Amino acid sequence: MFDAPADRKTLVEVRDLKMHFPIYAGLLRRHVGDVKAVDGVSFDIFDGETLGLVGESGCGKSTCGRAVLRLYDITAGTIRIEGEDISTMGQETLRKKRPTMQMVFQDPQASLNPRMTLAGIIGEPLDEHTGLKGSARRDRIYELMDAVGLNRDFANRYPHEFSGGQRQRIGIARALALHPKFIVCDEPIAALDVSIQAQVVNLLEDLQDKFGLTYLFISHDLSMVRHIADRVAVMYLGKVVEVAAREGLYADPKHPYTQALLSAVPEPDPVLHDTAERVILTGDVPSPSNPPQGCNFCTRCPQVFDICRLKDPQSREIEPGRHVACHLHNEPQAAGETAA
Amino acid sequence: MTDATQLDPANEYKPPRNQWLDVWDQFKKHRGALIGAIVFLFIVLGVFLGPLIWAHDAQFVPPVVDMIKLRDTRPIYTVLWESGAKVSWAHPLGTDNLARDYLARMMAGGQVSITVGLAAMTLSLLLGTLIGVLAGYFKRLDGPLMRLTDLFLALPLLPLLLVAVLLFRELLAGALGPEGGVFVLIVSLVGITSWMQTARIVRGDVLALKEREFVIAARSMGTPSRRIVLRHILPNVLSPIMVSATLGIATAIITESALSFLGFGFPPDFPTWGRLLFDAVDRMTLYPERVIWPGLAISITVLSVNYIGDGLRDALDPRIRGR
Numbered sequence: 001m002f003d004a005p006a007d008r009k010t011l012v013e014v015r016d017l018k019m020h021f022p023i024y025a026g027l028l029r030r031h032v033g034d035v036k037a038v039d040g041v042s043f044d045i046f047d048g049e050t051l052g053l054v055g056e057s058g059c060g061k062s063t064c065g066r067a068v069l070r071l072y073d074i075t076a077g078t079i080r081i082e083g084e085d086i087s088t089m090g091q092e093t094l095r096k097k098r099p100t101m102q103m104v105f106q107d108p109q110a111s112l113n114p115r116m117t118l119a120g121i122i123g124e125p126l127d128e129h130t131g132l133k134g135s136a137r138r139d140r141i142y143e144l145m146d147a148v149g150l151n152r153d154f155a156n157r158y159p160h161e162f163s164g165g166q167r168q169r170i171g172i173a174r175a176l177a178l179h180p181k182f183i184v185c186d187e188p189i190a191a192l193d194v195s196i197q198a199q200v201v202n203l204l205e206d207l208q209d210k211f212g213l214t215y216l217f218i219s220h221d222l223s224m225v226r227h228i229a230d231r232v233a234v235m236y237l238g239k240v241v242e243v244a245a246r247e248g249l250y251a252d253p254k255h256p257y258t259q260a261l262l263s264a265v266p267e268p269d270p271v272l273h274d275t276a277e278r279v280i281l282t283g284d285v286p287s288p289s290n291p292p293q294g295c296n297f298c299t300r301c302p303q304v305f306d307i308c309r310l311k312d313p314q315s316r317e318i319e320p321g322r323h324v325a326c327h328l329h330n331e332p333q334a335a336g337e338t339a340a
Numbered sequence: 341m342t343d344a345t346q347l348d349p350a351n352e353y354k355p356p357r358n359q360w361l362d363v364w365d366q367f368k369k370h371r372g373a374l375i376g377a378i379v380f381l382f383i384v385l386g387v388f389l390g391p392l393i394w395a396h397d398a399q400f401v402p403p404v405v406d407m408i409k410l411r412d413t414r415p416i417y418t419v420l421w422e423s424g425a426k427v428s429w430a431h432p433l434g435t436d437n438l439a440r441d442y443l444a445r446m447m448a449g450g451q452v453s454i455t456v457g458l459a460a461m462t463l464s465l466l467l468g469t470l471i472g473v474l475a476g477y478f479k480r481l482d483g484p485l486m487r488l489t490d491l492f493l494a495l496p497l498l499p500l501l502l503v504a505v506l507l508f509r510e511l512l513a514g515a516l517g518p519e520g521g522v523f524v525l526i527v528s529l530v531g532i533t534s535w536m537q538t539a540r541i542v543r544g545d546v547l548a549l550k551e552r553e554f555v556i557a558a559r560s561m562g563t564p565s566r567r568i569v570l571r572h573i574l575p576n577v578l579s580p581i582m583v584s585a586t587l588g589i590a591t592a593i594i595t596e597s598a599l600s601f602l603g604f605g606f607p608p609d610f611p612t613w614g615r616l617l618f619d620a621v622d623r624m625t626l627y628p629e630r631v632i633w634p635g636l637a638i639s640i641t642v643l644s645v646n647y648i649g650d651g652l653r654d655a656l657d658p659r660i661r662g663r
Contacts, residue, residue, distance in 0.1 A: 069560055098562030111553035115575040115658055117359065124571070125561040156359075158658040174557070 011214050012045040012068065012182055017077035019060075019067045023289060035289045037063040039238035040077070042315065045182070050208065050215040052229030052246070054222060054261070058285060060238040061218045062106070065184045068216065069101050070094055081182060099129050099178035106187040108167035112159035118145075118170055119155040125177040144173040147210075148203060165196035172203065176211070184216045189224060197221075201228055222265050226250055231321075234258045237296040238288055240315065244322040254324045256303050295327065303328060366655040373651020376644040383641055387450030396444035399609050411439040415629050434629065436619070446633055449611035453593050454641065456527055456612070460592035463531030465538060465585050472542025473569055473577075477550055486543065493536045498598075501529050505604040522606050526599060530592045538584040545577040579653050586649035590642040613638050 018041075020034035037060045045051045055061050067074050070086055079087045086097060102125075105111035112121055122141050126132050132140055142152050148169040159167055168188060175183050185204065189197040201224060207213060219225050225232055226246060233243045234257065242255040253259045260279040267273040281300045286292050292299050298308040307327050315325040367373055391398075402410060410428075413435040418425040427434070433442040475485035505525060512521030549555060550573065558568050597614015599605035606612055613634040620630030654660045 066556070071556060071560055095562035095564070098560070103557065103560045105553045105557060107553055111557050113554045113558075113572050113576070115656075116571075117658075124558065124563070128561055128563050128567075160659045171557075174561075178561070 008046040008048070010044045011047040011082060012216070013078075013080040014044070014068060015042050015078045015080075017041045017064065017067060017079065018075040019063050019072055020075040033289050034075075036238050036291060037288055038067055039288075039291070041235070041238070041240050043233050043240060043243055045214055045216060047181075048208075048212055048214055049230040050217050050228055052225035052232040053216060053218045053235060054220060054225050054232060055235035056220065056261070056285065058288070059235045060288070061220075061235055062186050064235065065103070065186045065216060065218045069103055069184055071103075099125075100180055101182045101184070102175035102178065102180040104168075104171050104175050104183060104185045104188045107191050108164055108171050109159070109191075111171050112167060114159055117156050117158055118150070118162075121159070121170060122173050122177060125174060129178055140177070144177055147176060147207065148173045163196075164192050165199055168192060168196075168200050169203065172200075172207070176207065179211070180213070182214045182216070184218070186218050187220070188217075189221065190219070197224065204228065222262065234261065237285060237291055239296055239325065240323075241297065241326065242322075242324045243315075244324075248319075248322060254318065254322070254329055255326045256301050256328070257297050260302070295325075362658075362661055363655045366661040367651050370651035370654055372647040373654075376647030376651065379640060380644040380648060383450065383637070383644070384454060387447050387454060390447045391444065394443055394447065396441040398440065398444040398448035398611050401438045401440060407439040409439075410435055411437055412627070413439075414627070415442075418629075433633065434627075436630065437623075442630065442633070445611040445616060446613075446637065449613045449616050449634065450637060452523075452606065452611070453596065453613040453638070456523065456530070456596045457589040457593040457641070459527040460530035460534070460596075461585055461588035463527060464535040464588055464592075465581065467531065468535035468538025468584070469542055469574075469577075469581055471535065472539040473546055473573060475539065476543040476546025477565065477569055477573065482543075485539075489536050489539050492533065495533075497533050501533065501595075501599060502602070502604055504529055505599070509604075518607060519610060526596055526605055529599075530595045534588060534591055534595070538581065538588075541580045541584060542577050545580055546573055549573055549576050575656075578656055582649045582653040582656075586642075586646045589645050590638075593638055593642070 017038055018036070019038040020036050022031050023033045023035060024030065025032045039060075041060075041064055043051065053061050053064065063072070066072055068079055070079070070089070074087055077087060078085055081097070081101060084097070086094060089097070116124075119138070119141050122144055123137055126137055126140060130140075138155075141155065145152055145155065150166065150169055150173065154162070154166075159170070162170065168191075171188075188204070189200055192200060204215070204217075205228060208215065215228075217225065217229055229246050231243065231245050232249045233240050234249075234255065235241070236257045242249065242253070242258045244254075249258065250262065253262050256279075260281050263277070263279045267276050279302060281302075283300050286296070286299055292309075294310050295301070295304075295308040295313050298304050301308065305327070311327070313325045313327045315323045316329070317323050318329050367377075401407060410431075412426065413428050413431050414422075414425045415434045416427050416429065416432045418434075419427055431441050431443070433446065435441055436445070471485050471489065475482045475489075508525055509521065512525050515521065516524060555568060555572050558572055563571070593614060596605060596612060597617060600612055600615040600618065606615065608615075616634040617631060617638075620627065620634070624631050
């Protein structure tokens with residue numbers, strides 16, 4: 001059930017990724033602390049799979065996605081794409097690597113330049129990385145528009161003339177332009193209508209089959225992640241608390257936070273809805289600039305015990321392909337380490 | 341997918357239309373802008389081609405006897421309400437106190453004023469946009485450049501201009517001739533003392549724009565900073581630049597006239613609209629036309645440029661275009 005796809009090639013390998021944003025305060029703008037948006041995240045993404053990244057708002061999902069593509073200068077950690085370490089690469093070297101990794105953004109309105117035509121938007125990556133000119137460039141643009149189901153007549157229109165779903169297709173076409181292997185989808189459906197969400201997700205799945213794409217699918221919509229992802233990583237306050245294959249995670253969540261998160265998914269059956277046992281968390285997410293001592297979740301965890309408030313749990317593989325960072329699941333080792 | 345059904349095979353391979361045609365189509369729809377453009381074109385043509393038809397020398401002062409006879413002629417229309425007025429068809433707009441033809445002076449003055457206005461505005465716009473974009477986009481330059489802007493805003497401009505004219509006038513006059521030297525001097529002085537507002541507005545807009553997702557998207561596909569600025573930032577800050585450009589022309593014309601009035605601009609016999617205006621102020625009650633005509637010319641020029649800028653701003657924005 002919890003099958004580890006050990007035979008598959010790792011495309012993206014993220015180890016101990018940290019993205020801290022400094023806070024400056026006072027008259028002299030002194031460095032007084034950091035917002036630890038992403039604080040030691042590790043995961044692998046295998047070739048051709050979809051890794052869902054879920055968590056509540058403000059837990060660092062989007063920052064993590066952007067940091068993996070080096071849209072920020074990361075604080076620490078390594079990111080390997082196709083075995084190549086891009087975490088310390090200069091922007092100019094990175095530029096040559098950009099075609100392999102692309103991004104689809106959350107807000108399709110904001111992610112398209114309002115003063116460029118559709119052809120200009122989809123053509124931009126072609127201008128940057130290929131020498132395509134004139135009719136060859138136009139043919140490639142038409143090809144991409146066909147791939148995402150946009151009418152070729154729309155090539156001269158501007159983003160404001162499209163609906164939300166069409167705009168998101170433009171964003172996807174732009175990401176596909178350079179034959180990428182890895183696409184970070186940063187909540188691509190969050191800003192869309194429910195009926196359009198399904199269209200866009202199906203389009204993403206079709207494209208994955210057609211072009212052999214690998215996705216990091218960031219979302220807070222658990223049912224959608226269940227639909228599209230092969231494996232799921234759950235984030236809480238800048239850390240990944242659990243990584244597991246989809247079926248295992250949804251059937252038997254191990255981490256108390258995952259349990260709480262999954263129990264919040266709406267139940268359509270009214271009878272089950274009334275009898276469902278929900279884990280209701282109390283309190284708010286602590287500030288990422290001042291996370292609690294010990295486990296990040298210890299302030300709200302329903303199963304908290306002493307060691308949680310002292311020591312940060314390390315992520316351990318408790319079953320093949322299943323990593324959990326919780327003291328409940330690695331008591332012996334954790335106790336041993338504290339003694340040592 | 342939803343719209344793929346209405347695919348028309350005839351249009352399928354229609355190459356993208358040049359977007360400047362769309363801009364022109366929208367510009368034509370803006371009535372104010374179109375009238376403004378026609379009026380401005382009319383003024384420019386009149387001022388530059390007019391002297392070919394009305395071949396009077398604007399700086400020609402007749403010998404003393406003629407001068408006393410011809411000077412202070414009123415414009416031809418004065419006879420409509422003052423039958424005894426001194427008018428002459430040889431000088432439709434009258435003459436000034438040295439018997440120089442006023443129509444010729446208006447045209448010669450217009451050449452200088454419009455050229456100075458456009459050139460100084462272009463210079464201040466380029467400077468302001470450059471500094472604003474650099475300060476907004478590159479965080480490291482923000483502090484130094486904005487302090488420089490504050491410094492320029494805090495400078496007392498008029499004394500500074502006077503000192504600069506005194507220092508450089510001889511130098512430039514030697515290199516480019518008396519009028520050319522003063523022209524370059526005035527354009528550059530007005531340009532480098534009026535870019536600050538533009539820089540501040542542009543910086544603010546760039547700060548907001550560079551955090552927008554489409555700029556991050558451009559970065560994620562590896563577009564270098566200079567092309568992000570040219571392709572994504574500049575077209576989106578065009579509106580405030582347009583507005584400050586049209587206001588800049590007025591400021592430039594007026595600053596030039598102030599300088600000429602103080603005797604630090606063009607030589608006293610060299611006409612510009614500002615100069616004509618200031619020369620006429622002393623005897624305004626006797627000869628109101630000498631104030632009205634240059635004043636009207638400045639106002640209409642500024643107004644028409646304003647409308648052109650307004651229309652251009654709308655035409656360049658694809659969200660407004662086509663409405």
